[in-house]
Amino acid sequence: MDLLQSQHDFGTGVKSQTFGIGQSYLGPVIKAKSGHDLPFEITNQLDEVSTLHWHGLHIRGDVDGGPHQEIQPGQTWRPVLPVSQRASTNWFHSHTHGRTARQTHMGLAGVMHIEDDASLSADFPNGYGIDDFTLVLQDKQFGDLGRMTYGLTGDVLENGFQGDTLVVNGTVAPVHQMVPSGLVRLRLLNACNARFLKISLSDMQTLHVIASDGGFLASTVETDSIVMSPGERYEILLDMTNQDRIGLEVSLNGNEGQGDLFEGLWQGLWGVSNFVTAIILTRDPLRPGLQASMPNHLANLPVADPLSAVRKREFLLNMGDEADLAAIATSWGNLCGGGVGMGINGRPMKMDHVNFGVKRGQPEIWRIQSEEQLHPFHIHGCSFRILRQNDVPPPVYASGWKDMVSVQGGWSEVLVSFDHEATKTAPYMYHCHILEHEDCGMMGQFTVS
Numbered sequence: 001m002d003l004l005q006s007q008h009d010f011g012t013g014v015k016s017q018t019f020g021i022g023q024s025y026l027g028p029v030i031k032a033k034s035g036h037d038l039p040f041e042i043t044n045q046l047d048e049v050s051t052l053h054w055h056g057l058h059i060r061g062d063v064d065g066g067p068h069q070e071i072q073p074g075q076t077w078r079p080v081l082p083v084s085q086r087a088s089t090n091w092f093h094s095h096t097h098g099r100t101a102r103q104t105h106m107g108l109a110g111v112m113h114i115e116d117d118a119s120l121s122a123d124f125p126n127g128y129g130i131d132d133f134t135l136v137l138q139d140k141q142f143g144d145l146g147r148m149t150y151g152l153t154g155d156v157l158e159n160g161f162q163g164d165t166l167v168v169n170g171t172v173a174p175v176h177q178m179v180p181s182g183l184v185r186l187r188l189l190n191a192c193n194a195r196f197l198k199i200s201l202s203d204m205q206t207l208h209v210i211a212s213d214g215g216f217l218a219s220t221v222e223t224d225s226i227v228m229s230p231g232e233r234y235e236i237l238l239d240m241t242n243q244d245r246i247g248l249e250v251s252l253n254g255n256e257g258q259g260d261l262f263e264g265l266w267q268g269l270w271g272v273s274n275f276v277t278a279i280i281l282t283r284d285p286l287r288p289g290l291q292a293s294m295p296n297h298l299a300n301l302p303v304a305d306p307l308s309a310v311r312k313r314e315f316l317l318n319m320g321d322e323a324d325l326a327a328i329a330t331s332w333g334n335l336c337g338g339g340v341g342m343g344i345n346g347r348p349m350k351m352d353h354v355n356f357g358v359k360r361g362q363p364e365i366w367r368i369q370s371e372e373q374l375h376p377f378h379i380h381g382c383s384f385r386i387l388r389q390n391d392v393p394p395p396v397y398a399s400g401w402k403d404m405v406s407v408q409g410g411w412s413e414v415l416v417s418f419d420h421e422a423t424k425t426a427p428y429m430y431h432c433h434i435l436e437h438e439d440c441g442m443m444g445q446f447t448v449s
């Protein structure tokens with residue numbers, strides 16, 4: 001796969017300047033079977049340095065694709081990924097120091113499905129593009145001429161880039177899809193730089209959630225809506241046996257408004273305005289699909305036992321000073337701070353400073369708190385379980401395997417352990433997944449030995 005400078009029509013009738021991975025915008029959907037080594041050849045045809053991080057994969061730090069595995073212009077990176085984890089929907093995106101936000105926004109992102117024996121033999125849809133669809137959800141801003149725009153100001157650094165137009169798999173929403181008469185699976189990725197998305201179905205139909213970031217839930221969770229932070233994945237099932245048409249609705253209200261955003265997000269206090277239909281699924285009555293009921297049992301989830309933890313660590317996310325951010329935005333143009341302005345526990349990300357080391361296989365509790373604002377926190381090389389999210393238990397649909405947890409005002413706690421090695425020269429990252437915050441230094445690094 002090559003990292004390309006390209007042009008792409010998002011459906012606005014004109015071509016925008018974009019980056020792509022082997023295509024004009026975004027990358028291919030990669031399907032991998034757990035238990036196999038996955039070799040890649042990634043050539044950087046851009047005229048700037050880049051990286052490709054495998055978000056959600058449990059793999060060693062030296063193939064993780066973080067900021068230490070730079071691919072210089074013209075160079076080829078050849079990582080072999082030993083994929084050994086449970087079935088899950090993961091993704092990959094740029095993780096270049098100080099440039100992650102812009103490069104990912106330009107299109108350096110793609111999706112990777114991991115399957116295992118259980119997922120392939122289960123009684124639910126897995127025909128890619130037939131009854132199993134992958135939706136990359138992003139917010140974009142288009143200028144007067146219909147071209148995608150991205151520019152940094154102090155405000156954009158502070159709140160993260162937020163566009164007013166929903167784009168699905170690189171096309172302005174809504175997109176249309178014919179589906180067979182039966183169960184249909186949607187794999188959702190929030191690939192926005194900064195925007196939280198609230199997801200529901202048309203006609204207030206019940207959502208059936210089967211999987212979160214790191215794999216299947218214990219059983220199907222029924223809910224009116226789900227909230228997705230940047231970086232999160234959820235899978236849902238729809239029964240199209242007896243309905244002609246259904247729409248997936250996405251609210252872009254996420255990060256707007258005043259007051260306690262977190263409460264608003266999770267307790268349904270958001271206004272109902274500004275819902276956009278992401279995709280309209282229309283049943284093809286002549287195409288029989290999978291005739292099965294909504295699955296009940298999906299996976300055996302171990303109890304997340306906080307008493308198993310051998311130690312606790314605390315992370316305070318720091319926003320930095322407004323005037324500093326404005327100055328950074330001006331001086332760096334369309335780059336972010338390169339690791340200054342924001343921080344964690346009082347210090348910004350420094351490439352040559354490893355913050356701490358953890359021991360392989362030893363569960364820890366990581367407690368995350370935000371000085372101000374809502375932040376989605378991500379940890380590399382693992383899946384964890386959320387014990388508390390902003391002082392309360394997570395929604396049931398977020399109680400399984402995760403690699404994203406959000407926090408605003410209160411404490412979030414996760415139970416985490418790592419199975420793979422990350423050395424001092426190839427450490428793992430933990431960071432805010434508002435990509436402009438990450439670029440401004442809200443990130444740190446750690447080893448696993």
Ligand SMILES: [Cu+2]
Pocket residue numbers: 374375376432433434437438442
């Ligand atoms: Cu943040």
